[in-house]
Amino acid sequence: MGSVKAVGRARDIRLAYLLLAPAVLLLLTVLAYPVGWEVWTSLTDLSPLKDGAPEYVGFTNYRRLLAGAEFWRPALVTVVYAVVTSGAKLALGLGFALLLARSFRGRALVFLAVFLPWAYPAGVSVIGWYWTLNPPTTTAYAPFMGHLKYAVDGTFGTGAWAFVSVILFNIWRGSSFIGVLLLAGINAVPPELFECAVLESKSPWRRFWLVTVPLLKPFLALAVFLSLTSAFADLANVWMLTAGRIVFPIIGTHAYFLAIKAGQYGPASALSLTLVPVLLGVLLVLFRLFDPPRREAA
Amino acid sequence: MAQVMMKDLNKKYDEVHAVKDVNLHIRDKEFVVLVGPSGCGKSTTLRMVAGLEEITAGEITIGDRIVNDLPPKDRDIAMVFQNYALYPHMTVYDNMAFGLKMRKFPKPEIAKRVQDAAEILGIQELLKRKPRQLSGGQRQRVAVGRAIVRHPQVFLFDEPLSNLDAKLRVQMRVELKRLHERLETTAIYVTHDQVEAMTLGDRVVVMKDGWIQQVGEPLELYGKPANRFVAGFIGSPAMNFVEVTVADANGALWADTPGFRVKVPLASAGRLGPYRGQRVTLGIRPEDLRVATGSDGADHSFDTVVEVVEPLGSEILLDLKAGPNVIVARVEPTVRVKHSDKMRLALHPERVHFFDNKTELAI
Numbered sequence: 001m002g003s004v005k006a007v008g009r010a011r012d013i014r015l016a017y018l019l020l021a022p023a024v025l026l027l028l029t030v031l032a033y034p035v036g037w038e039v040w041t042s043l044t045d046l047s048p049l050k051d052g053a054p055e056y057v058g059f060t061n062y063r064r065l066l067a068g069a070e071f072w073r074p075a076l077v078t079v080v081y082a083v084v085t086s087g088a089k090l091a092l093g094l095g096f097a098l099l100l101a102r103s104f105r106g107r108a109l110v111f112l113a114v115f116l117p118w119a120y121p122a123g124v125s126v127i128g129w130y131w132t133l134n135p136p137t138t139t140a141y142a143p144f145m146g147h148l149k150y151a152v153d154g155t156f157g158t159g160a161w162a163f164v165s166v167i168l169f170n171i172w173r174g175s176s177f178i179g180v181l182l183l184a185g186i187n188a189v190p191p192e193l194f195e196c197a198v199l200e201s202k203s204p205w206r207r208f209w210l211v212t213v214p215l216l217k218p219f220l221a222l223a224v225f226l227s228l229t230s231a232f233a234d235l236a237n238v239w240m241l242t243a244g245r246i247v248f249p250i251i252g253t254h255a256y257f258l259a260i261k262a263g264q265y266g267p268a269s270a271l272s273l274t275l276v277p278v279l280l281g282v283l284l285v286l287f288r289l290f291d292p293p294r295r296e297a298a
Numbered sequence: 299m300a301q302v303m304m305k306d307l308n309k310k311y312d313e314v315h316a317v318k319d320v321n322l323h324i325r326d327k328e329f330v331v332l333v334g335p336s337g338c339g340k341s342t343t344l345r346m347v348a349g350l351e352e353i354t355a356g357e358i359t360i361g362d363r364i365v366n367d368l369p370p371k372d373r374d375i376a377m378v379f380q381n382y383a384l385y386p387h388m389t390v391y392d393n394m395a396f397g398l399k400m401r402k403f404p405k406p407e408i409a410k411r412v413q414d415a416a417e418i419l420g421i422q423e424l425l426k427r428k429p430r431q432l433s434g435g436q437r438q439r440v441a442v443g444r445a446i447v448r449h450p451q452v453f454l455f456d457e458p459l460s461n462l463d464a465k466l467r468v469q470m471r472v473e474l475k476r477l478h479e480r481l482e483t484t485a486i487y488v489t490h491d492q493v494e495a496m497t498l499g500d501r502v503v504v505m506k507d508g509w510i511q512q513v514g515e516p517l518e519l520y521g522k523p524a525n526r527f528v529a530g531f532i533g534s535p536a537m538n539f540v541e542v543t544v545a546d547a548n549g550a551l552w553a554d555t556p557g558f559r560v561k562v563p564l565a566s567a568g569r570l571g572p573y574r575g576q577r578v579t580l581g582i583r584p585e586d587l588r589v590a591t592g593s594d595g596a597d598h599s600f601d602t603v604v605e606v607v608e609p610l611g612s613e614i615l616l617d618l619k620a621g622p623n624v625i626v627a628r629v630e631p632t633v634r635v636k637h638s639d640k641m642r643l644a645l646h647p648e649r650v651h652f653f654d655n656k657t658e659l660a661i
Binding site for chain 2: 215
C-alpha cells in the first residue's frame with residue numbers, strides 16, 4: 001500500500017514540476033536573466049565606447065555614484081516626485097472614489113470623466129499635455145501658459161515648469177486609476193458597515209477616519225505602492241513631457257541618459273539598481289497593511 | 299415613553315413606490331414584527347425609522363419627537379443588521395463600544411456597559427477576539443450587544459437571524475424574546491419568516507407591495523386573516539384555497555365545487571348571502587381538516603384520493619385530490635394511507651374562511 005502511494009506521490013510531484021515549467025521558463029527568460037545581466041553589468045565597465053571585453057570592477061560604479069551628485073540629485077528629485085504625486089493622487093483618488101460611491105444623477109458621466117485619463121493611451125495624452133503647457137502654435141492658451149511658464153521658471157529656475165508639468169501629468173493620470181481602484185475597494189465593503197457608522201455619528205470626518213480608512217486600508221496600501229512605483233520607475237512620461245530637455249532628472253531618466261546617451265552601461269545599471277532596495281523596503285512596510293479583512297462567512 | 303408612530307408614511311424611489319400610506323402606532327415596550335415577502339417595503343419602513351432612508355411623505359414620531367429631520371444619531375435608536383455589520387478591524391470589545399466611543403462617552407462608563415451587555419449575552423470570553431474568529435451565532439450576539447450597550451429607546455432589527463442555520467435560528471429566536479422581556483425596550487423587527495413573526499411579535503404587521511395588509515396579534519392574524527394574502531402567508535403549510543359557487547338549497551347556503559359541496563356554517567351564512575350564485579374563494583387550513591368518522595355528517599365531509607404522503611413524525615401531511623382540487627391536510631401520525639387510497643375528509647365548519655374573488659378581502 002505504502003509504496004503504491006509513494007509512487008503515486010512521486011508522479012504527482014513530477015507532474016507539478018512539468019506544469020510549472022512554462023511559467024518558470026518565462027520568468028527566467030524575461031525577468032531573472034535580464035536582472036542578472038544588469039547586476040553583472042553594474043559590476044563591470046561595459047560600454048559601447050570601449051573596445052575589448054568588459055572588465056570586472058567590483059563596486060567601483062556604486063562607490064562613485066554615492067560619492068557624487070550624479071546619484072544624489074536624481075535621487076532627491078525622484079523622492080520629491082514620488083512623494084508629491086503619491087500624496088496628491090491618493091487624496092484626489094480617494095475623493096473621486098467617495099464621490100462615485102454615492103448614487104446621484106449623472107454618475108455614469110462623472111465616472112467616465114474620472115476614468116478617462118487612465119483609459120486613454122498615455123503616449124497620446126502626454127502630447128496633449130505638452131502642447132497645452134508649451135503651445136507649439138498660438139492658441140487661446142498660448143499667452144497665459146507662456147506667462148505661467150516664465151513665472152514658474154523665473155522663480156524656481158529654468159526647467160521648473162517642465163518638472164511641474166511632469167508632476168501634474170502624473171497626478172492627472174494616476175488619480176484616475178487610484179480613484180477606480182479605491183472605488184472597487186469601497187464597493188467590496190458591505191454597505192451596512194458604513195450605515196452602522198451613520199447611526200452613531202453625525203460627523204462625516206469622524207466616520208471617515210474611524211471607519212472608512214481602516215476598512216479601506218488594504219486597498220490604500222496597494223494604491224500607495226502602485227503610485228510610488230509608477231513614480232520611481234518613470235521614464236517615458238518625463239522624457240516626452242520635456243521633449244528630452246531634462247533639467248530635473250529622476251533616477252529613471254538619468255540612468256537612461258547615462259546608458260543610451262553617454263554609453264556608460266556600468267554606472268547606469270548601478271544607478272537603476274539603487275531603486276531595488278528602496279522599493280523592497282516600501283513593499284515590506286506596505287505588505288503588513290495588505291492583509292485584507294477576511295470576509296465574514298455568510 | 300418610547301412609542302413609535304408612523305403617519306401616512308410613504309417612500310418613493312424614481313420608479314418604485316416602495317412604501318404606501320403606512321399608518322402604525324407601536325406602543326411603548328411593544329415588540330412589533332414587520333413581515334412580508336421580499337420587496338414588500340418592510341425593510342424600507344424600518345430604514346426610514348432608523349434614518350437611513352429619507353421619508354418621501356408622512357411623519358415618524360419616536361417618543362414625543364418628530365424625527366423626520368433628525369439625523370440617525372439623534373433618534374435614540376439602535377439597529378441590528380442581517381449580516382451583523384461588525385467591523386473586521388476591531389475586537390469584539392471595540393465593536394460593542396463603537397457607538398459609545400463615537401458619542402464620546404467616558405471610558406469607565408463604556409467599559410461598564412460593555413461588560414454588562416457581554417454578561418447578559420454570555421460573551422465575556424470573546425471580548426478580545428476579532429469578528430473573523432467567531433461563529434455566526436457569536437457574531438450575532440456581538441451585534442445585539444452593540445445595540446444593547448447604547449440603551450436606546452427603540453431597537454431596530456433587520457432580519458437579524460436570516461444568516462444563521464435553522465437550528466441556531468430557533469435558539470436565537472428564544473434568546474431575543476427573553477432579552478426583550480428583560481430589557482423592556484420597544485422593538486421593531488423585520489423578517490420574511492412568518493414563524494419568526496408569530497413567535498416573537500406582540501403584534502405582527504403583514505405587508506405586501508408597500509401596503510400594510512393587516513396588523514394584529516399573532517393568533518388574530520392566524521384565526522381571522524383580513525384577506526386572502528394574509529391567510530395564505532400566515533401558517534405552514536399554507537391555507538388551502540378552493541374556488542366555490544355559493545348555492546342556495548334546502549333552506550341553507552352551500553359552497554359548491556366539482557369534487558365537494560359543504561354547508562356554509564350559520565355564522566358565515568349572513569355575510570355570504572349577497573354572494574348567492576356567485577363564485578368566491580373558500581379557505582381552509584390543513585390542520586382544520588381531518589379523517590372523517592361515522593359521526594361526521596355529509597354536510598361538511600367529502601371524498602378524496604391520496605396523492606402524496608409526507609410523514610413528519612409528529613404528524614402526516616397529505617396531498618389529496620377532491621375532484622379537480624388539490625388539498626393539503628394535516629392528519630394524525632397514526633393514519634395509515636398510501637398513494638391513490640380513497641379517503642373521506644371532514645372539515646371544521648367553524649374554521650372555514652371565505653374571500654371575495656375580486657377584492658380578496660375576507661367575507
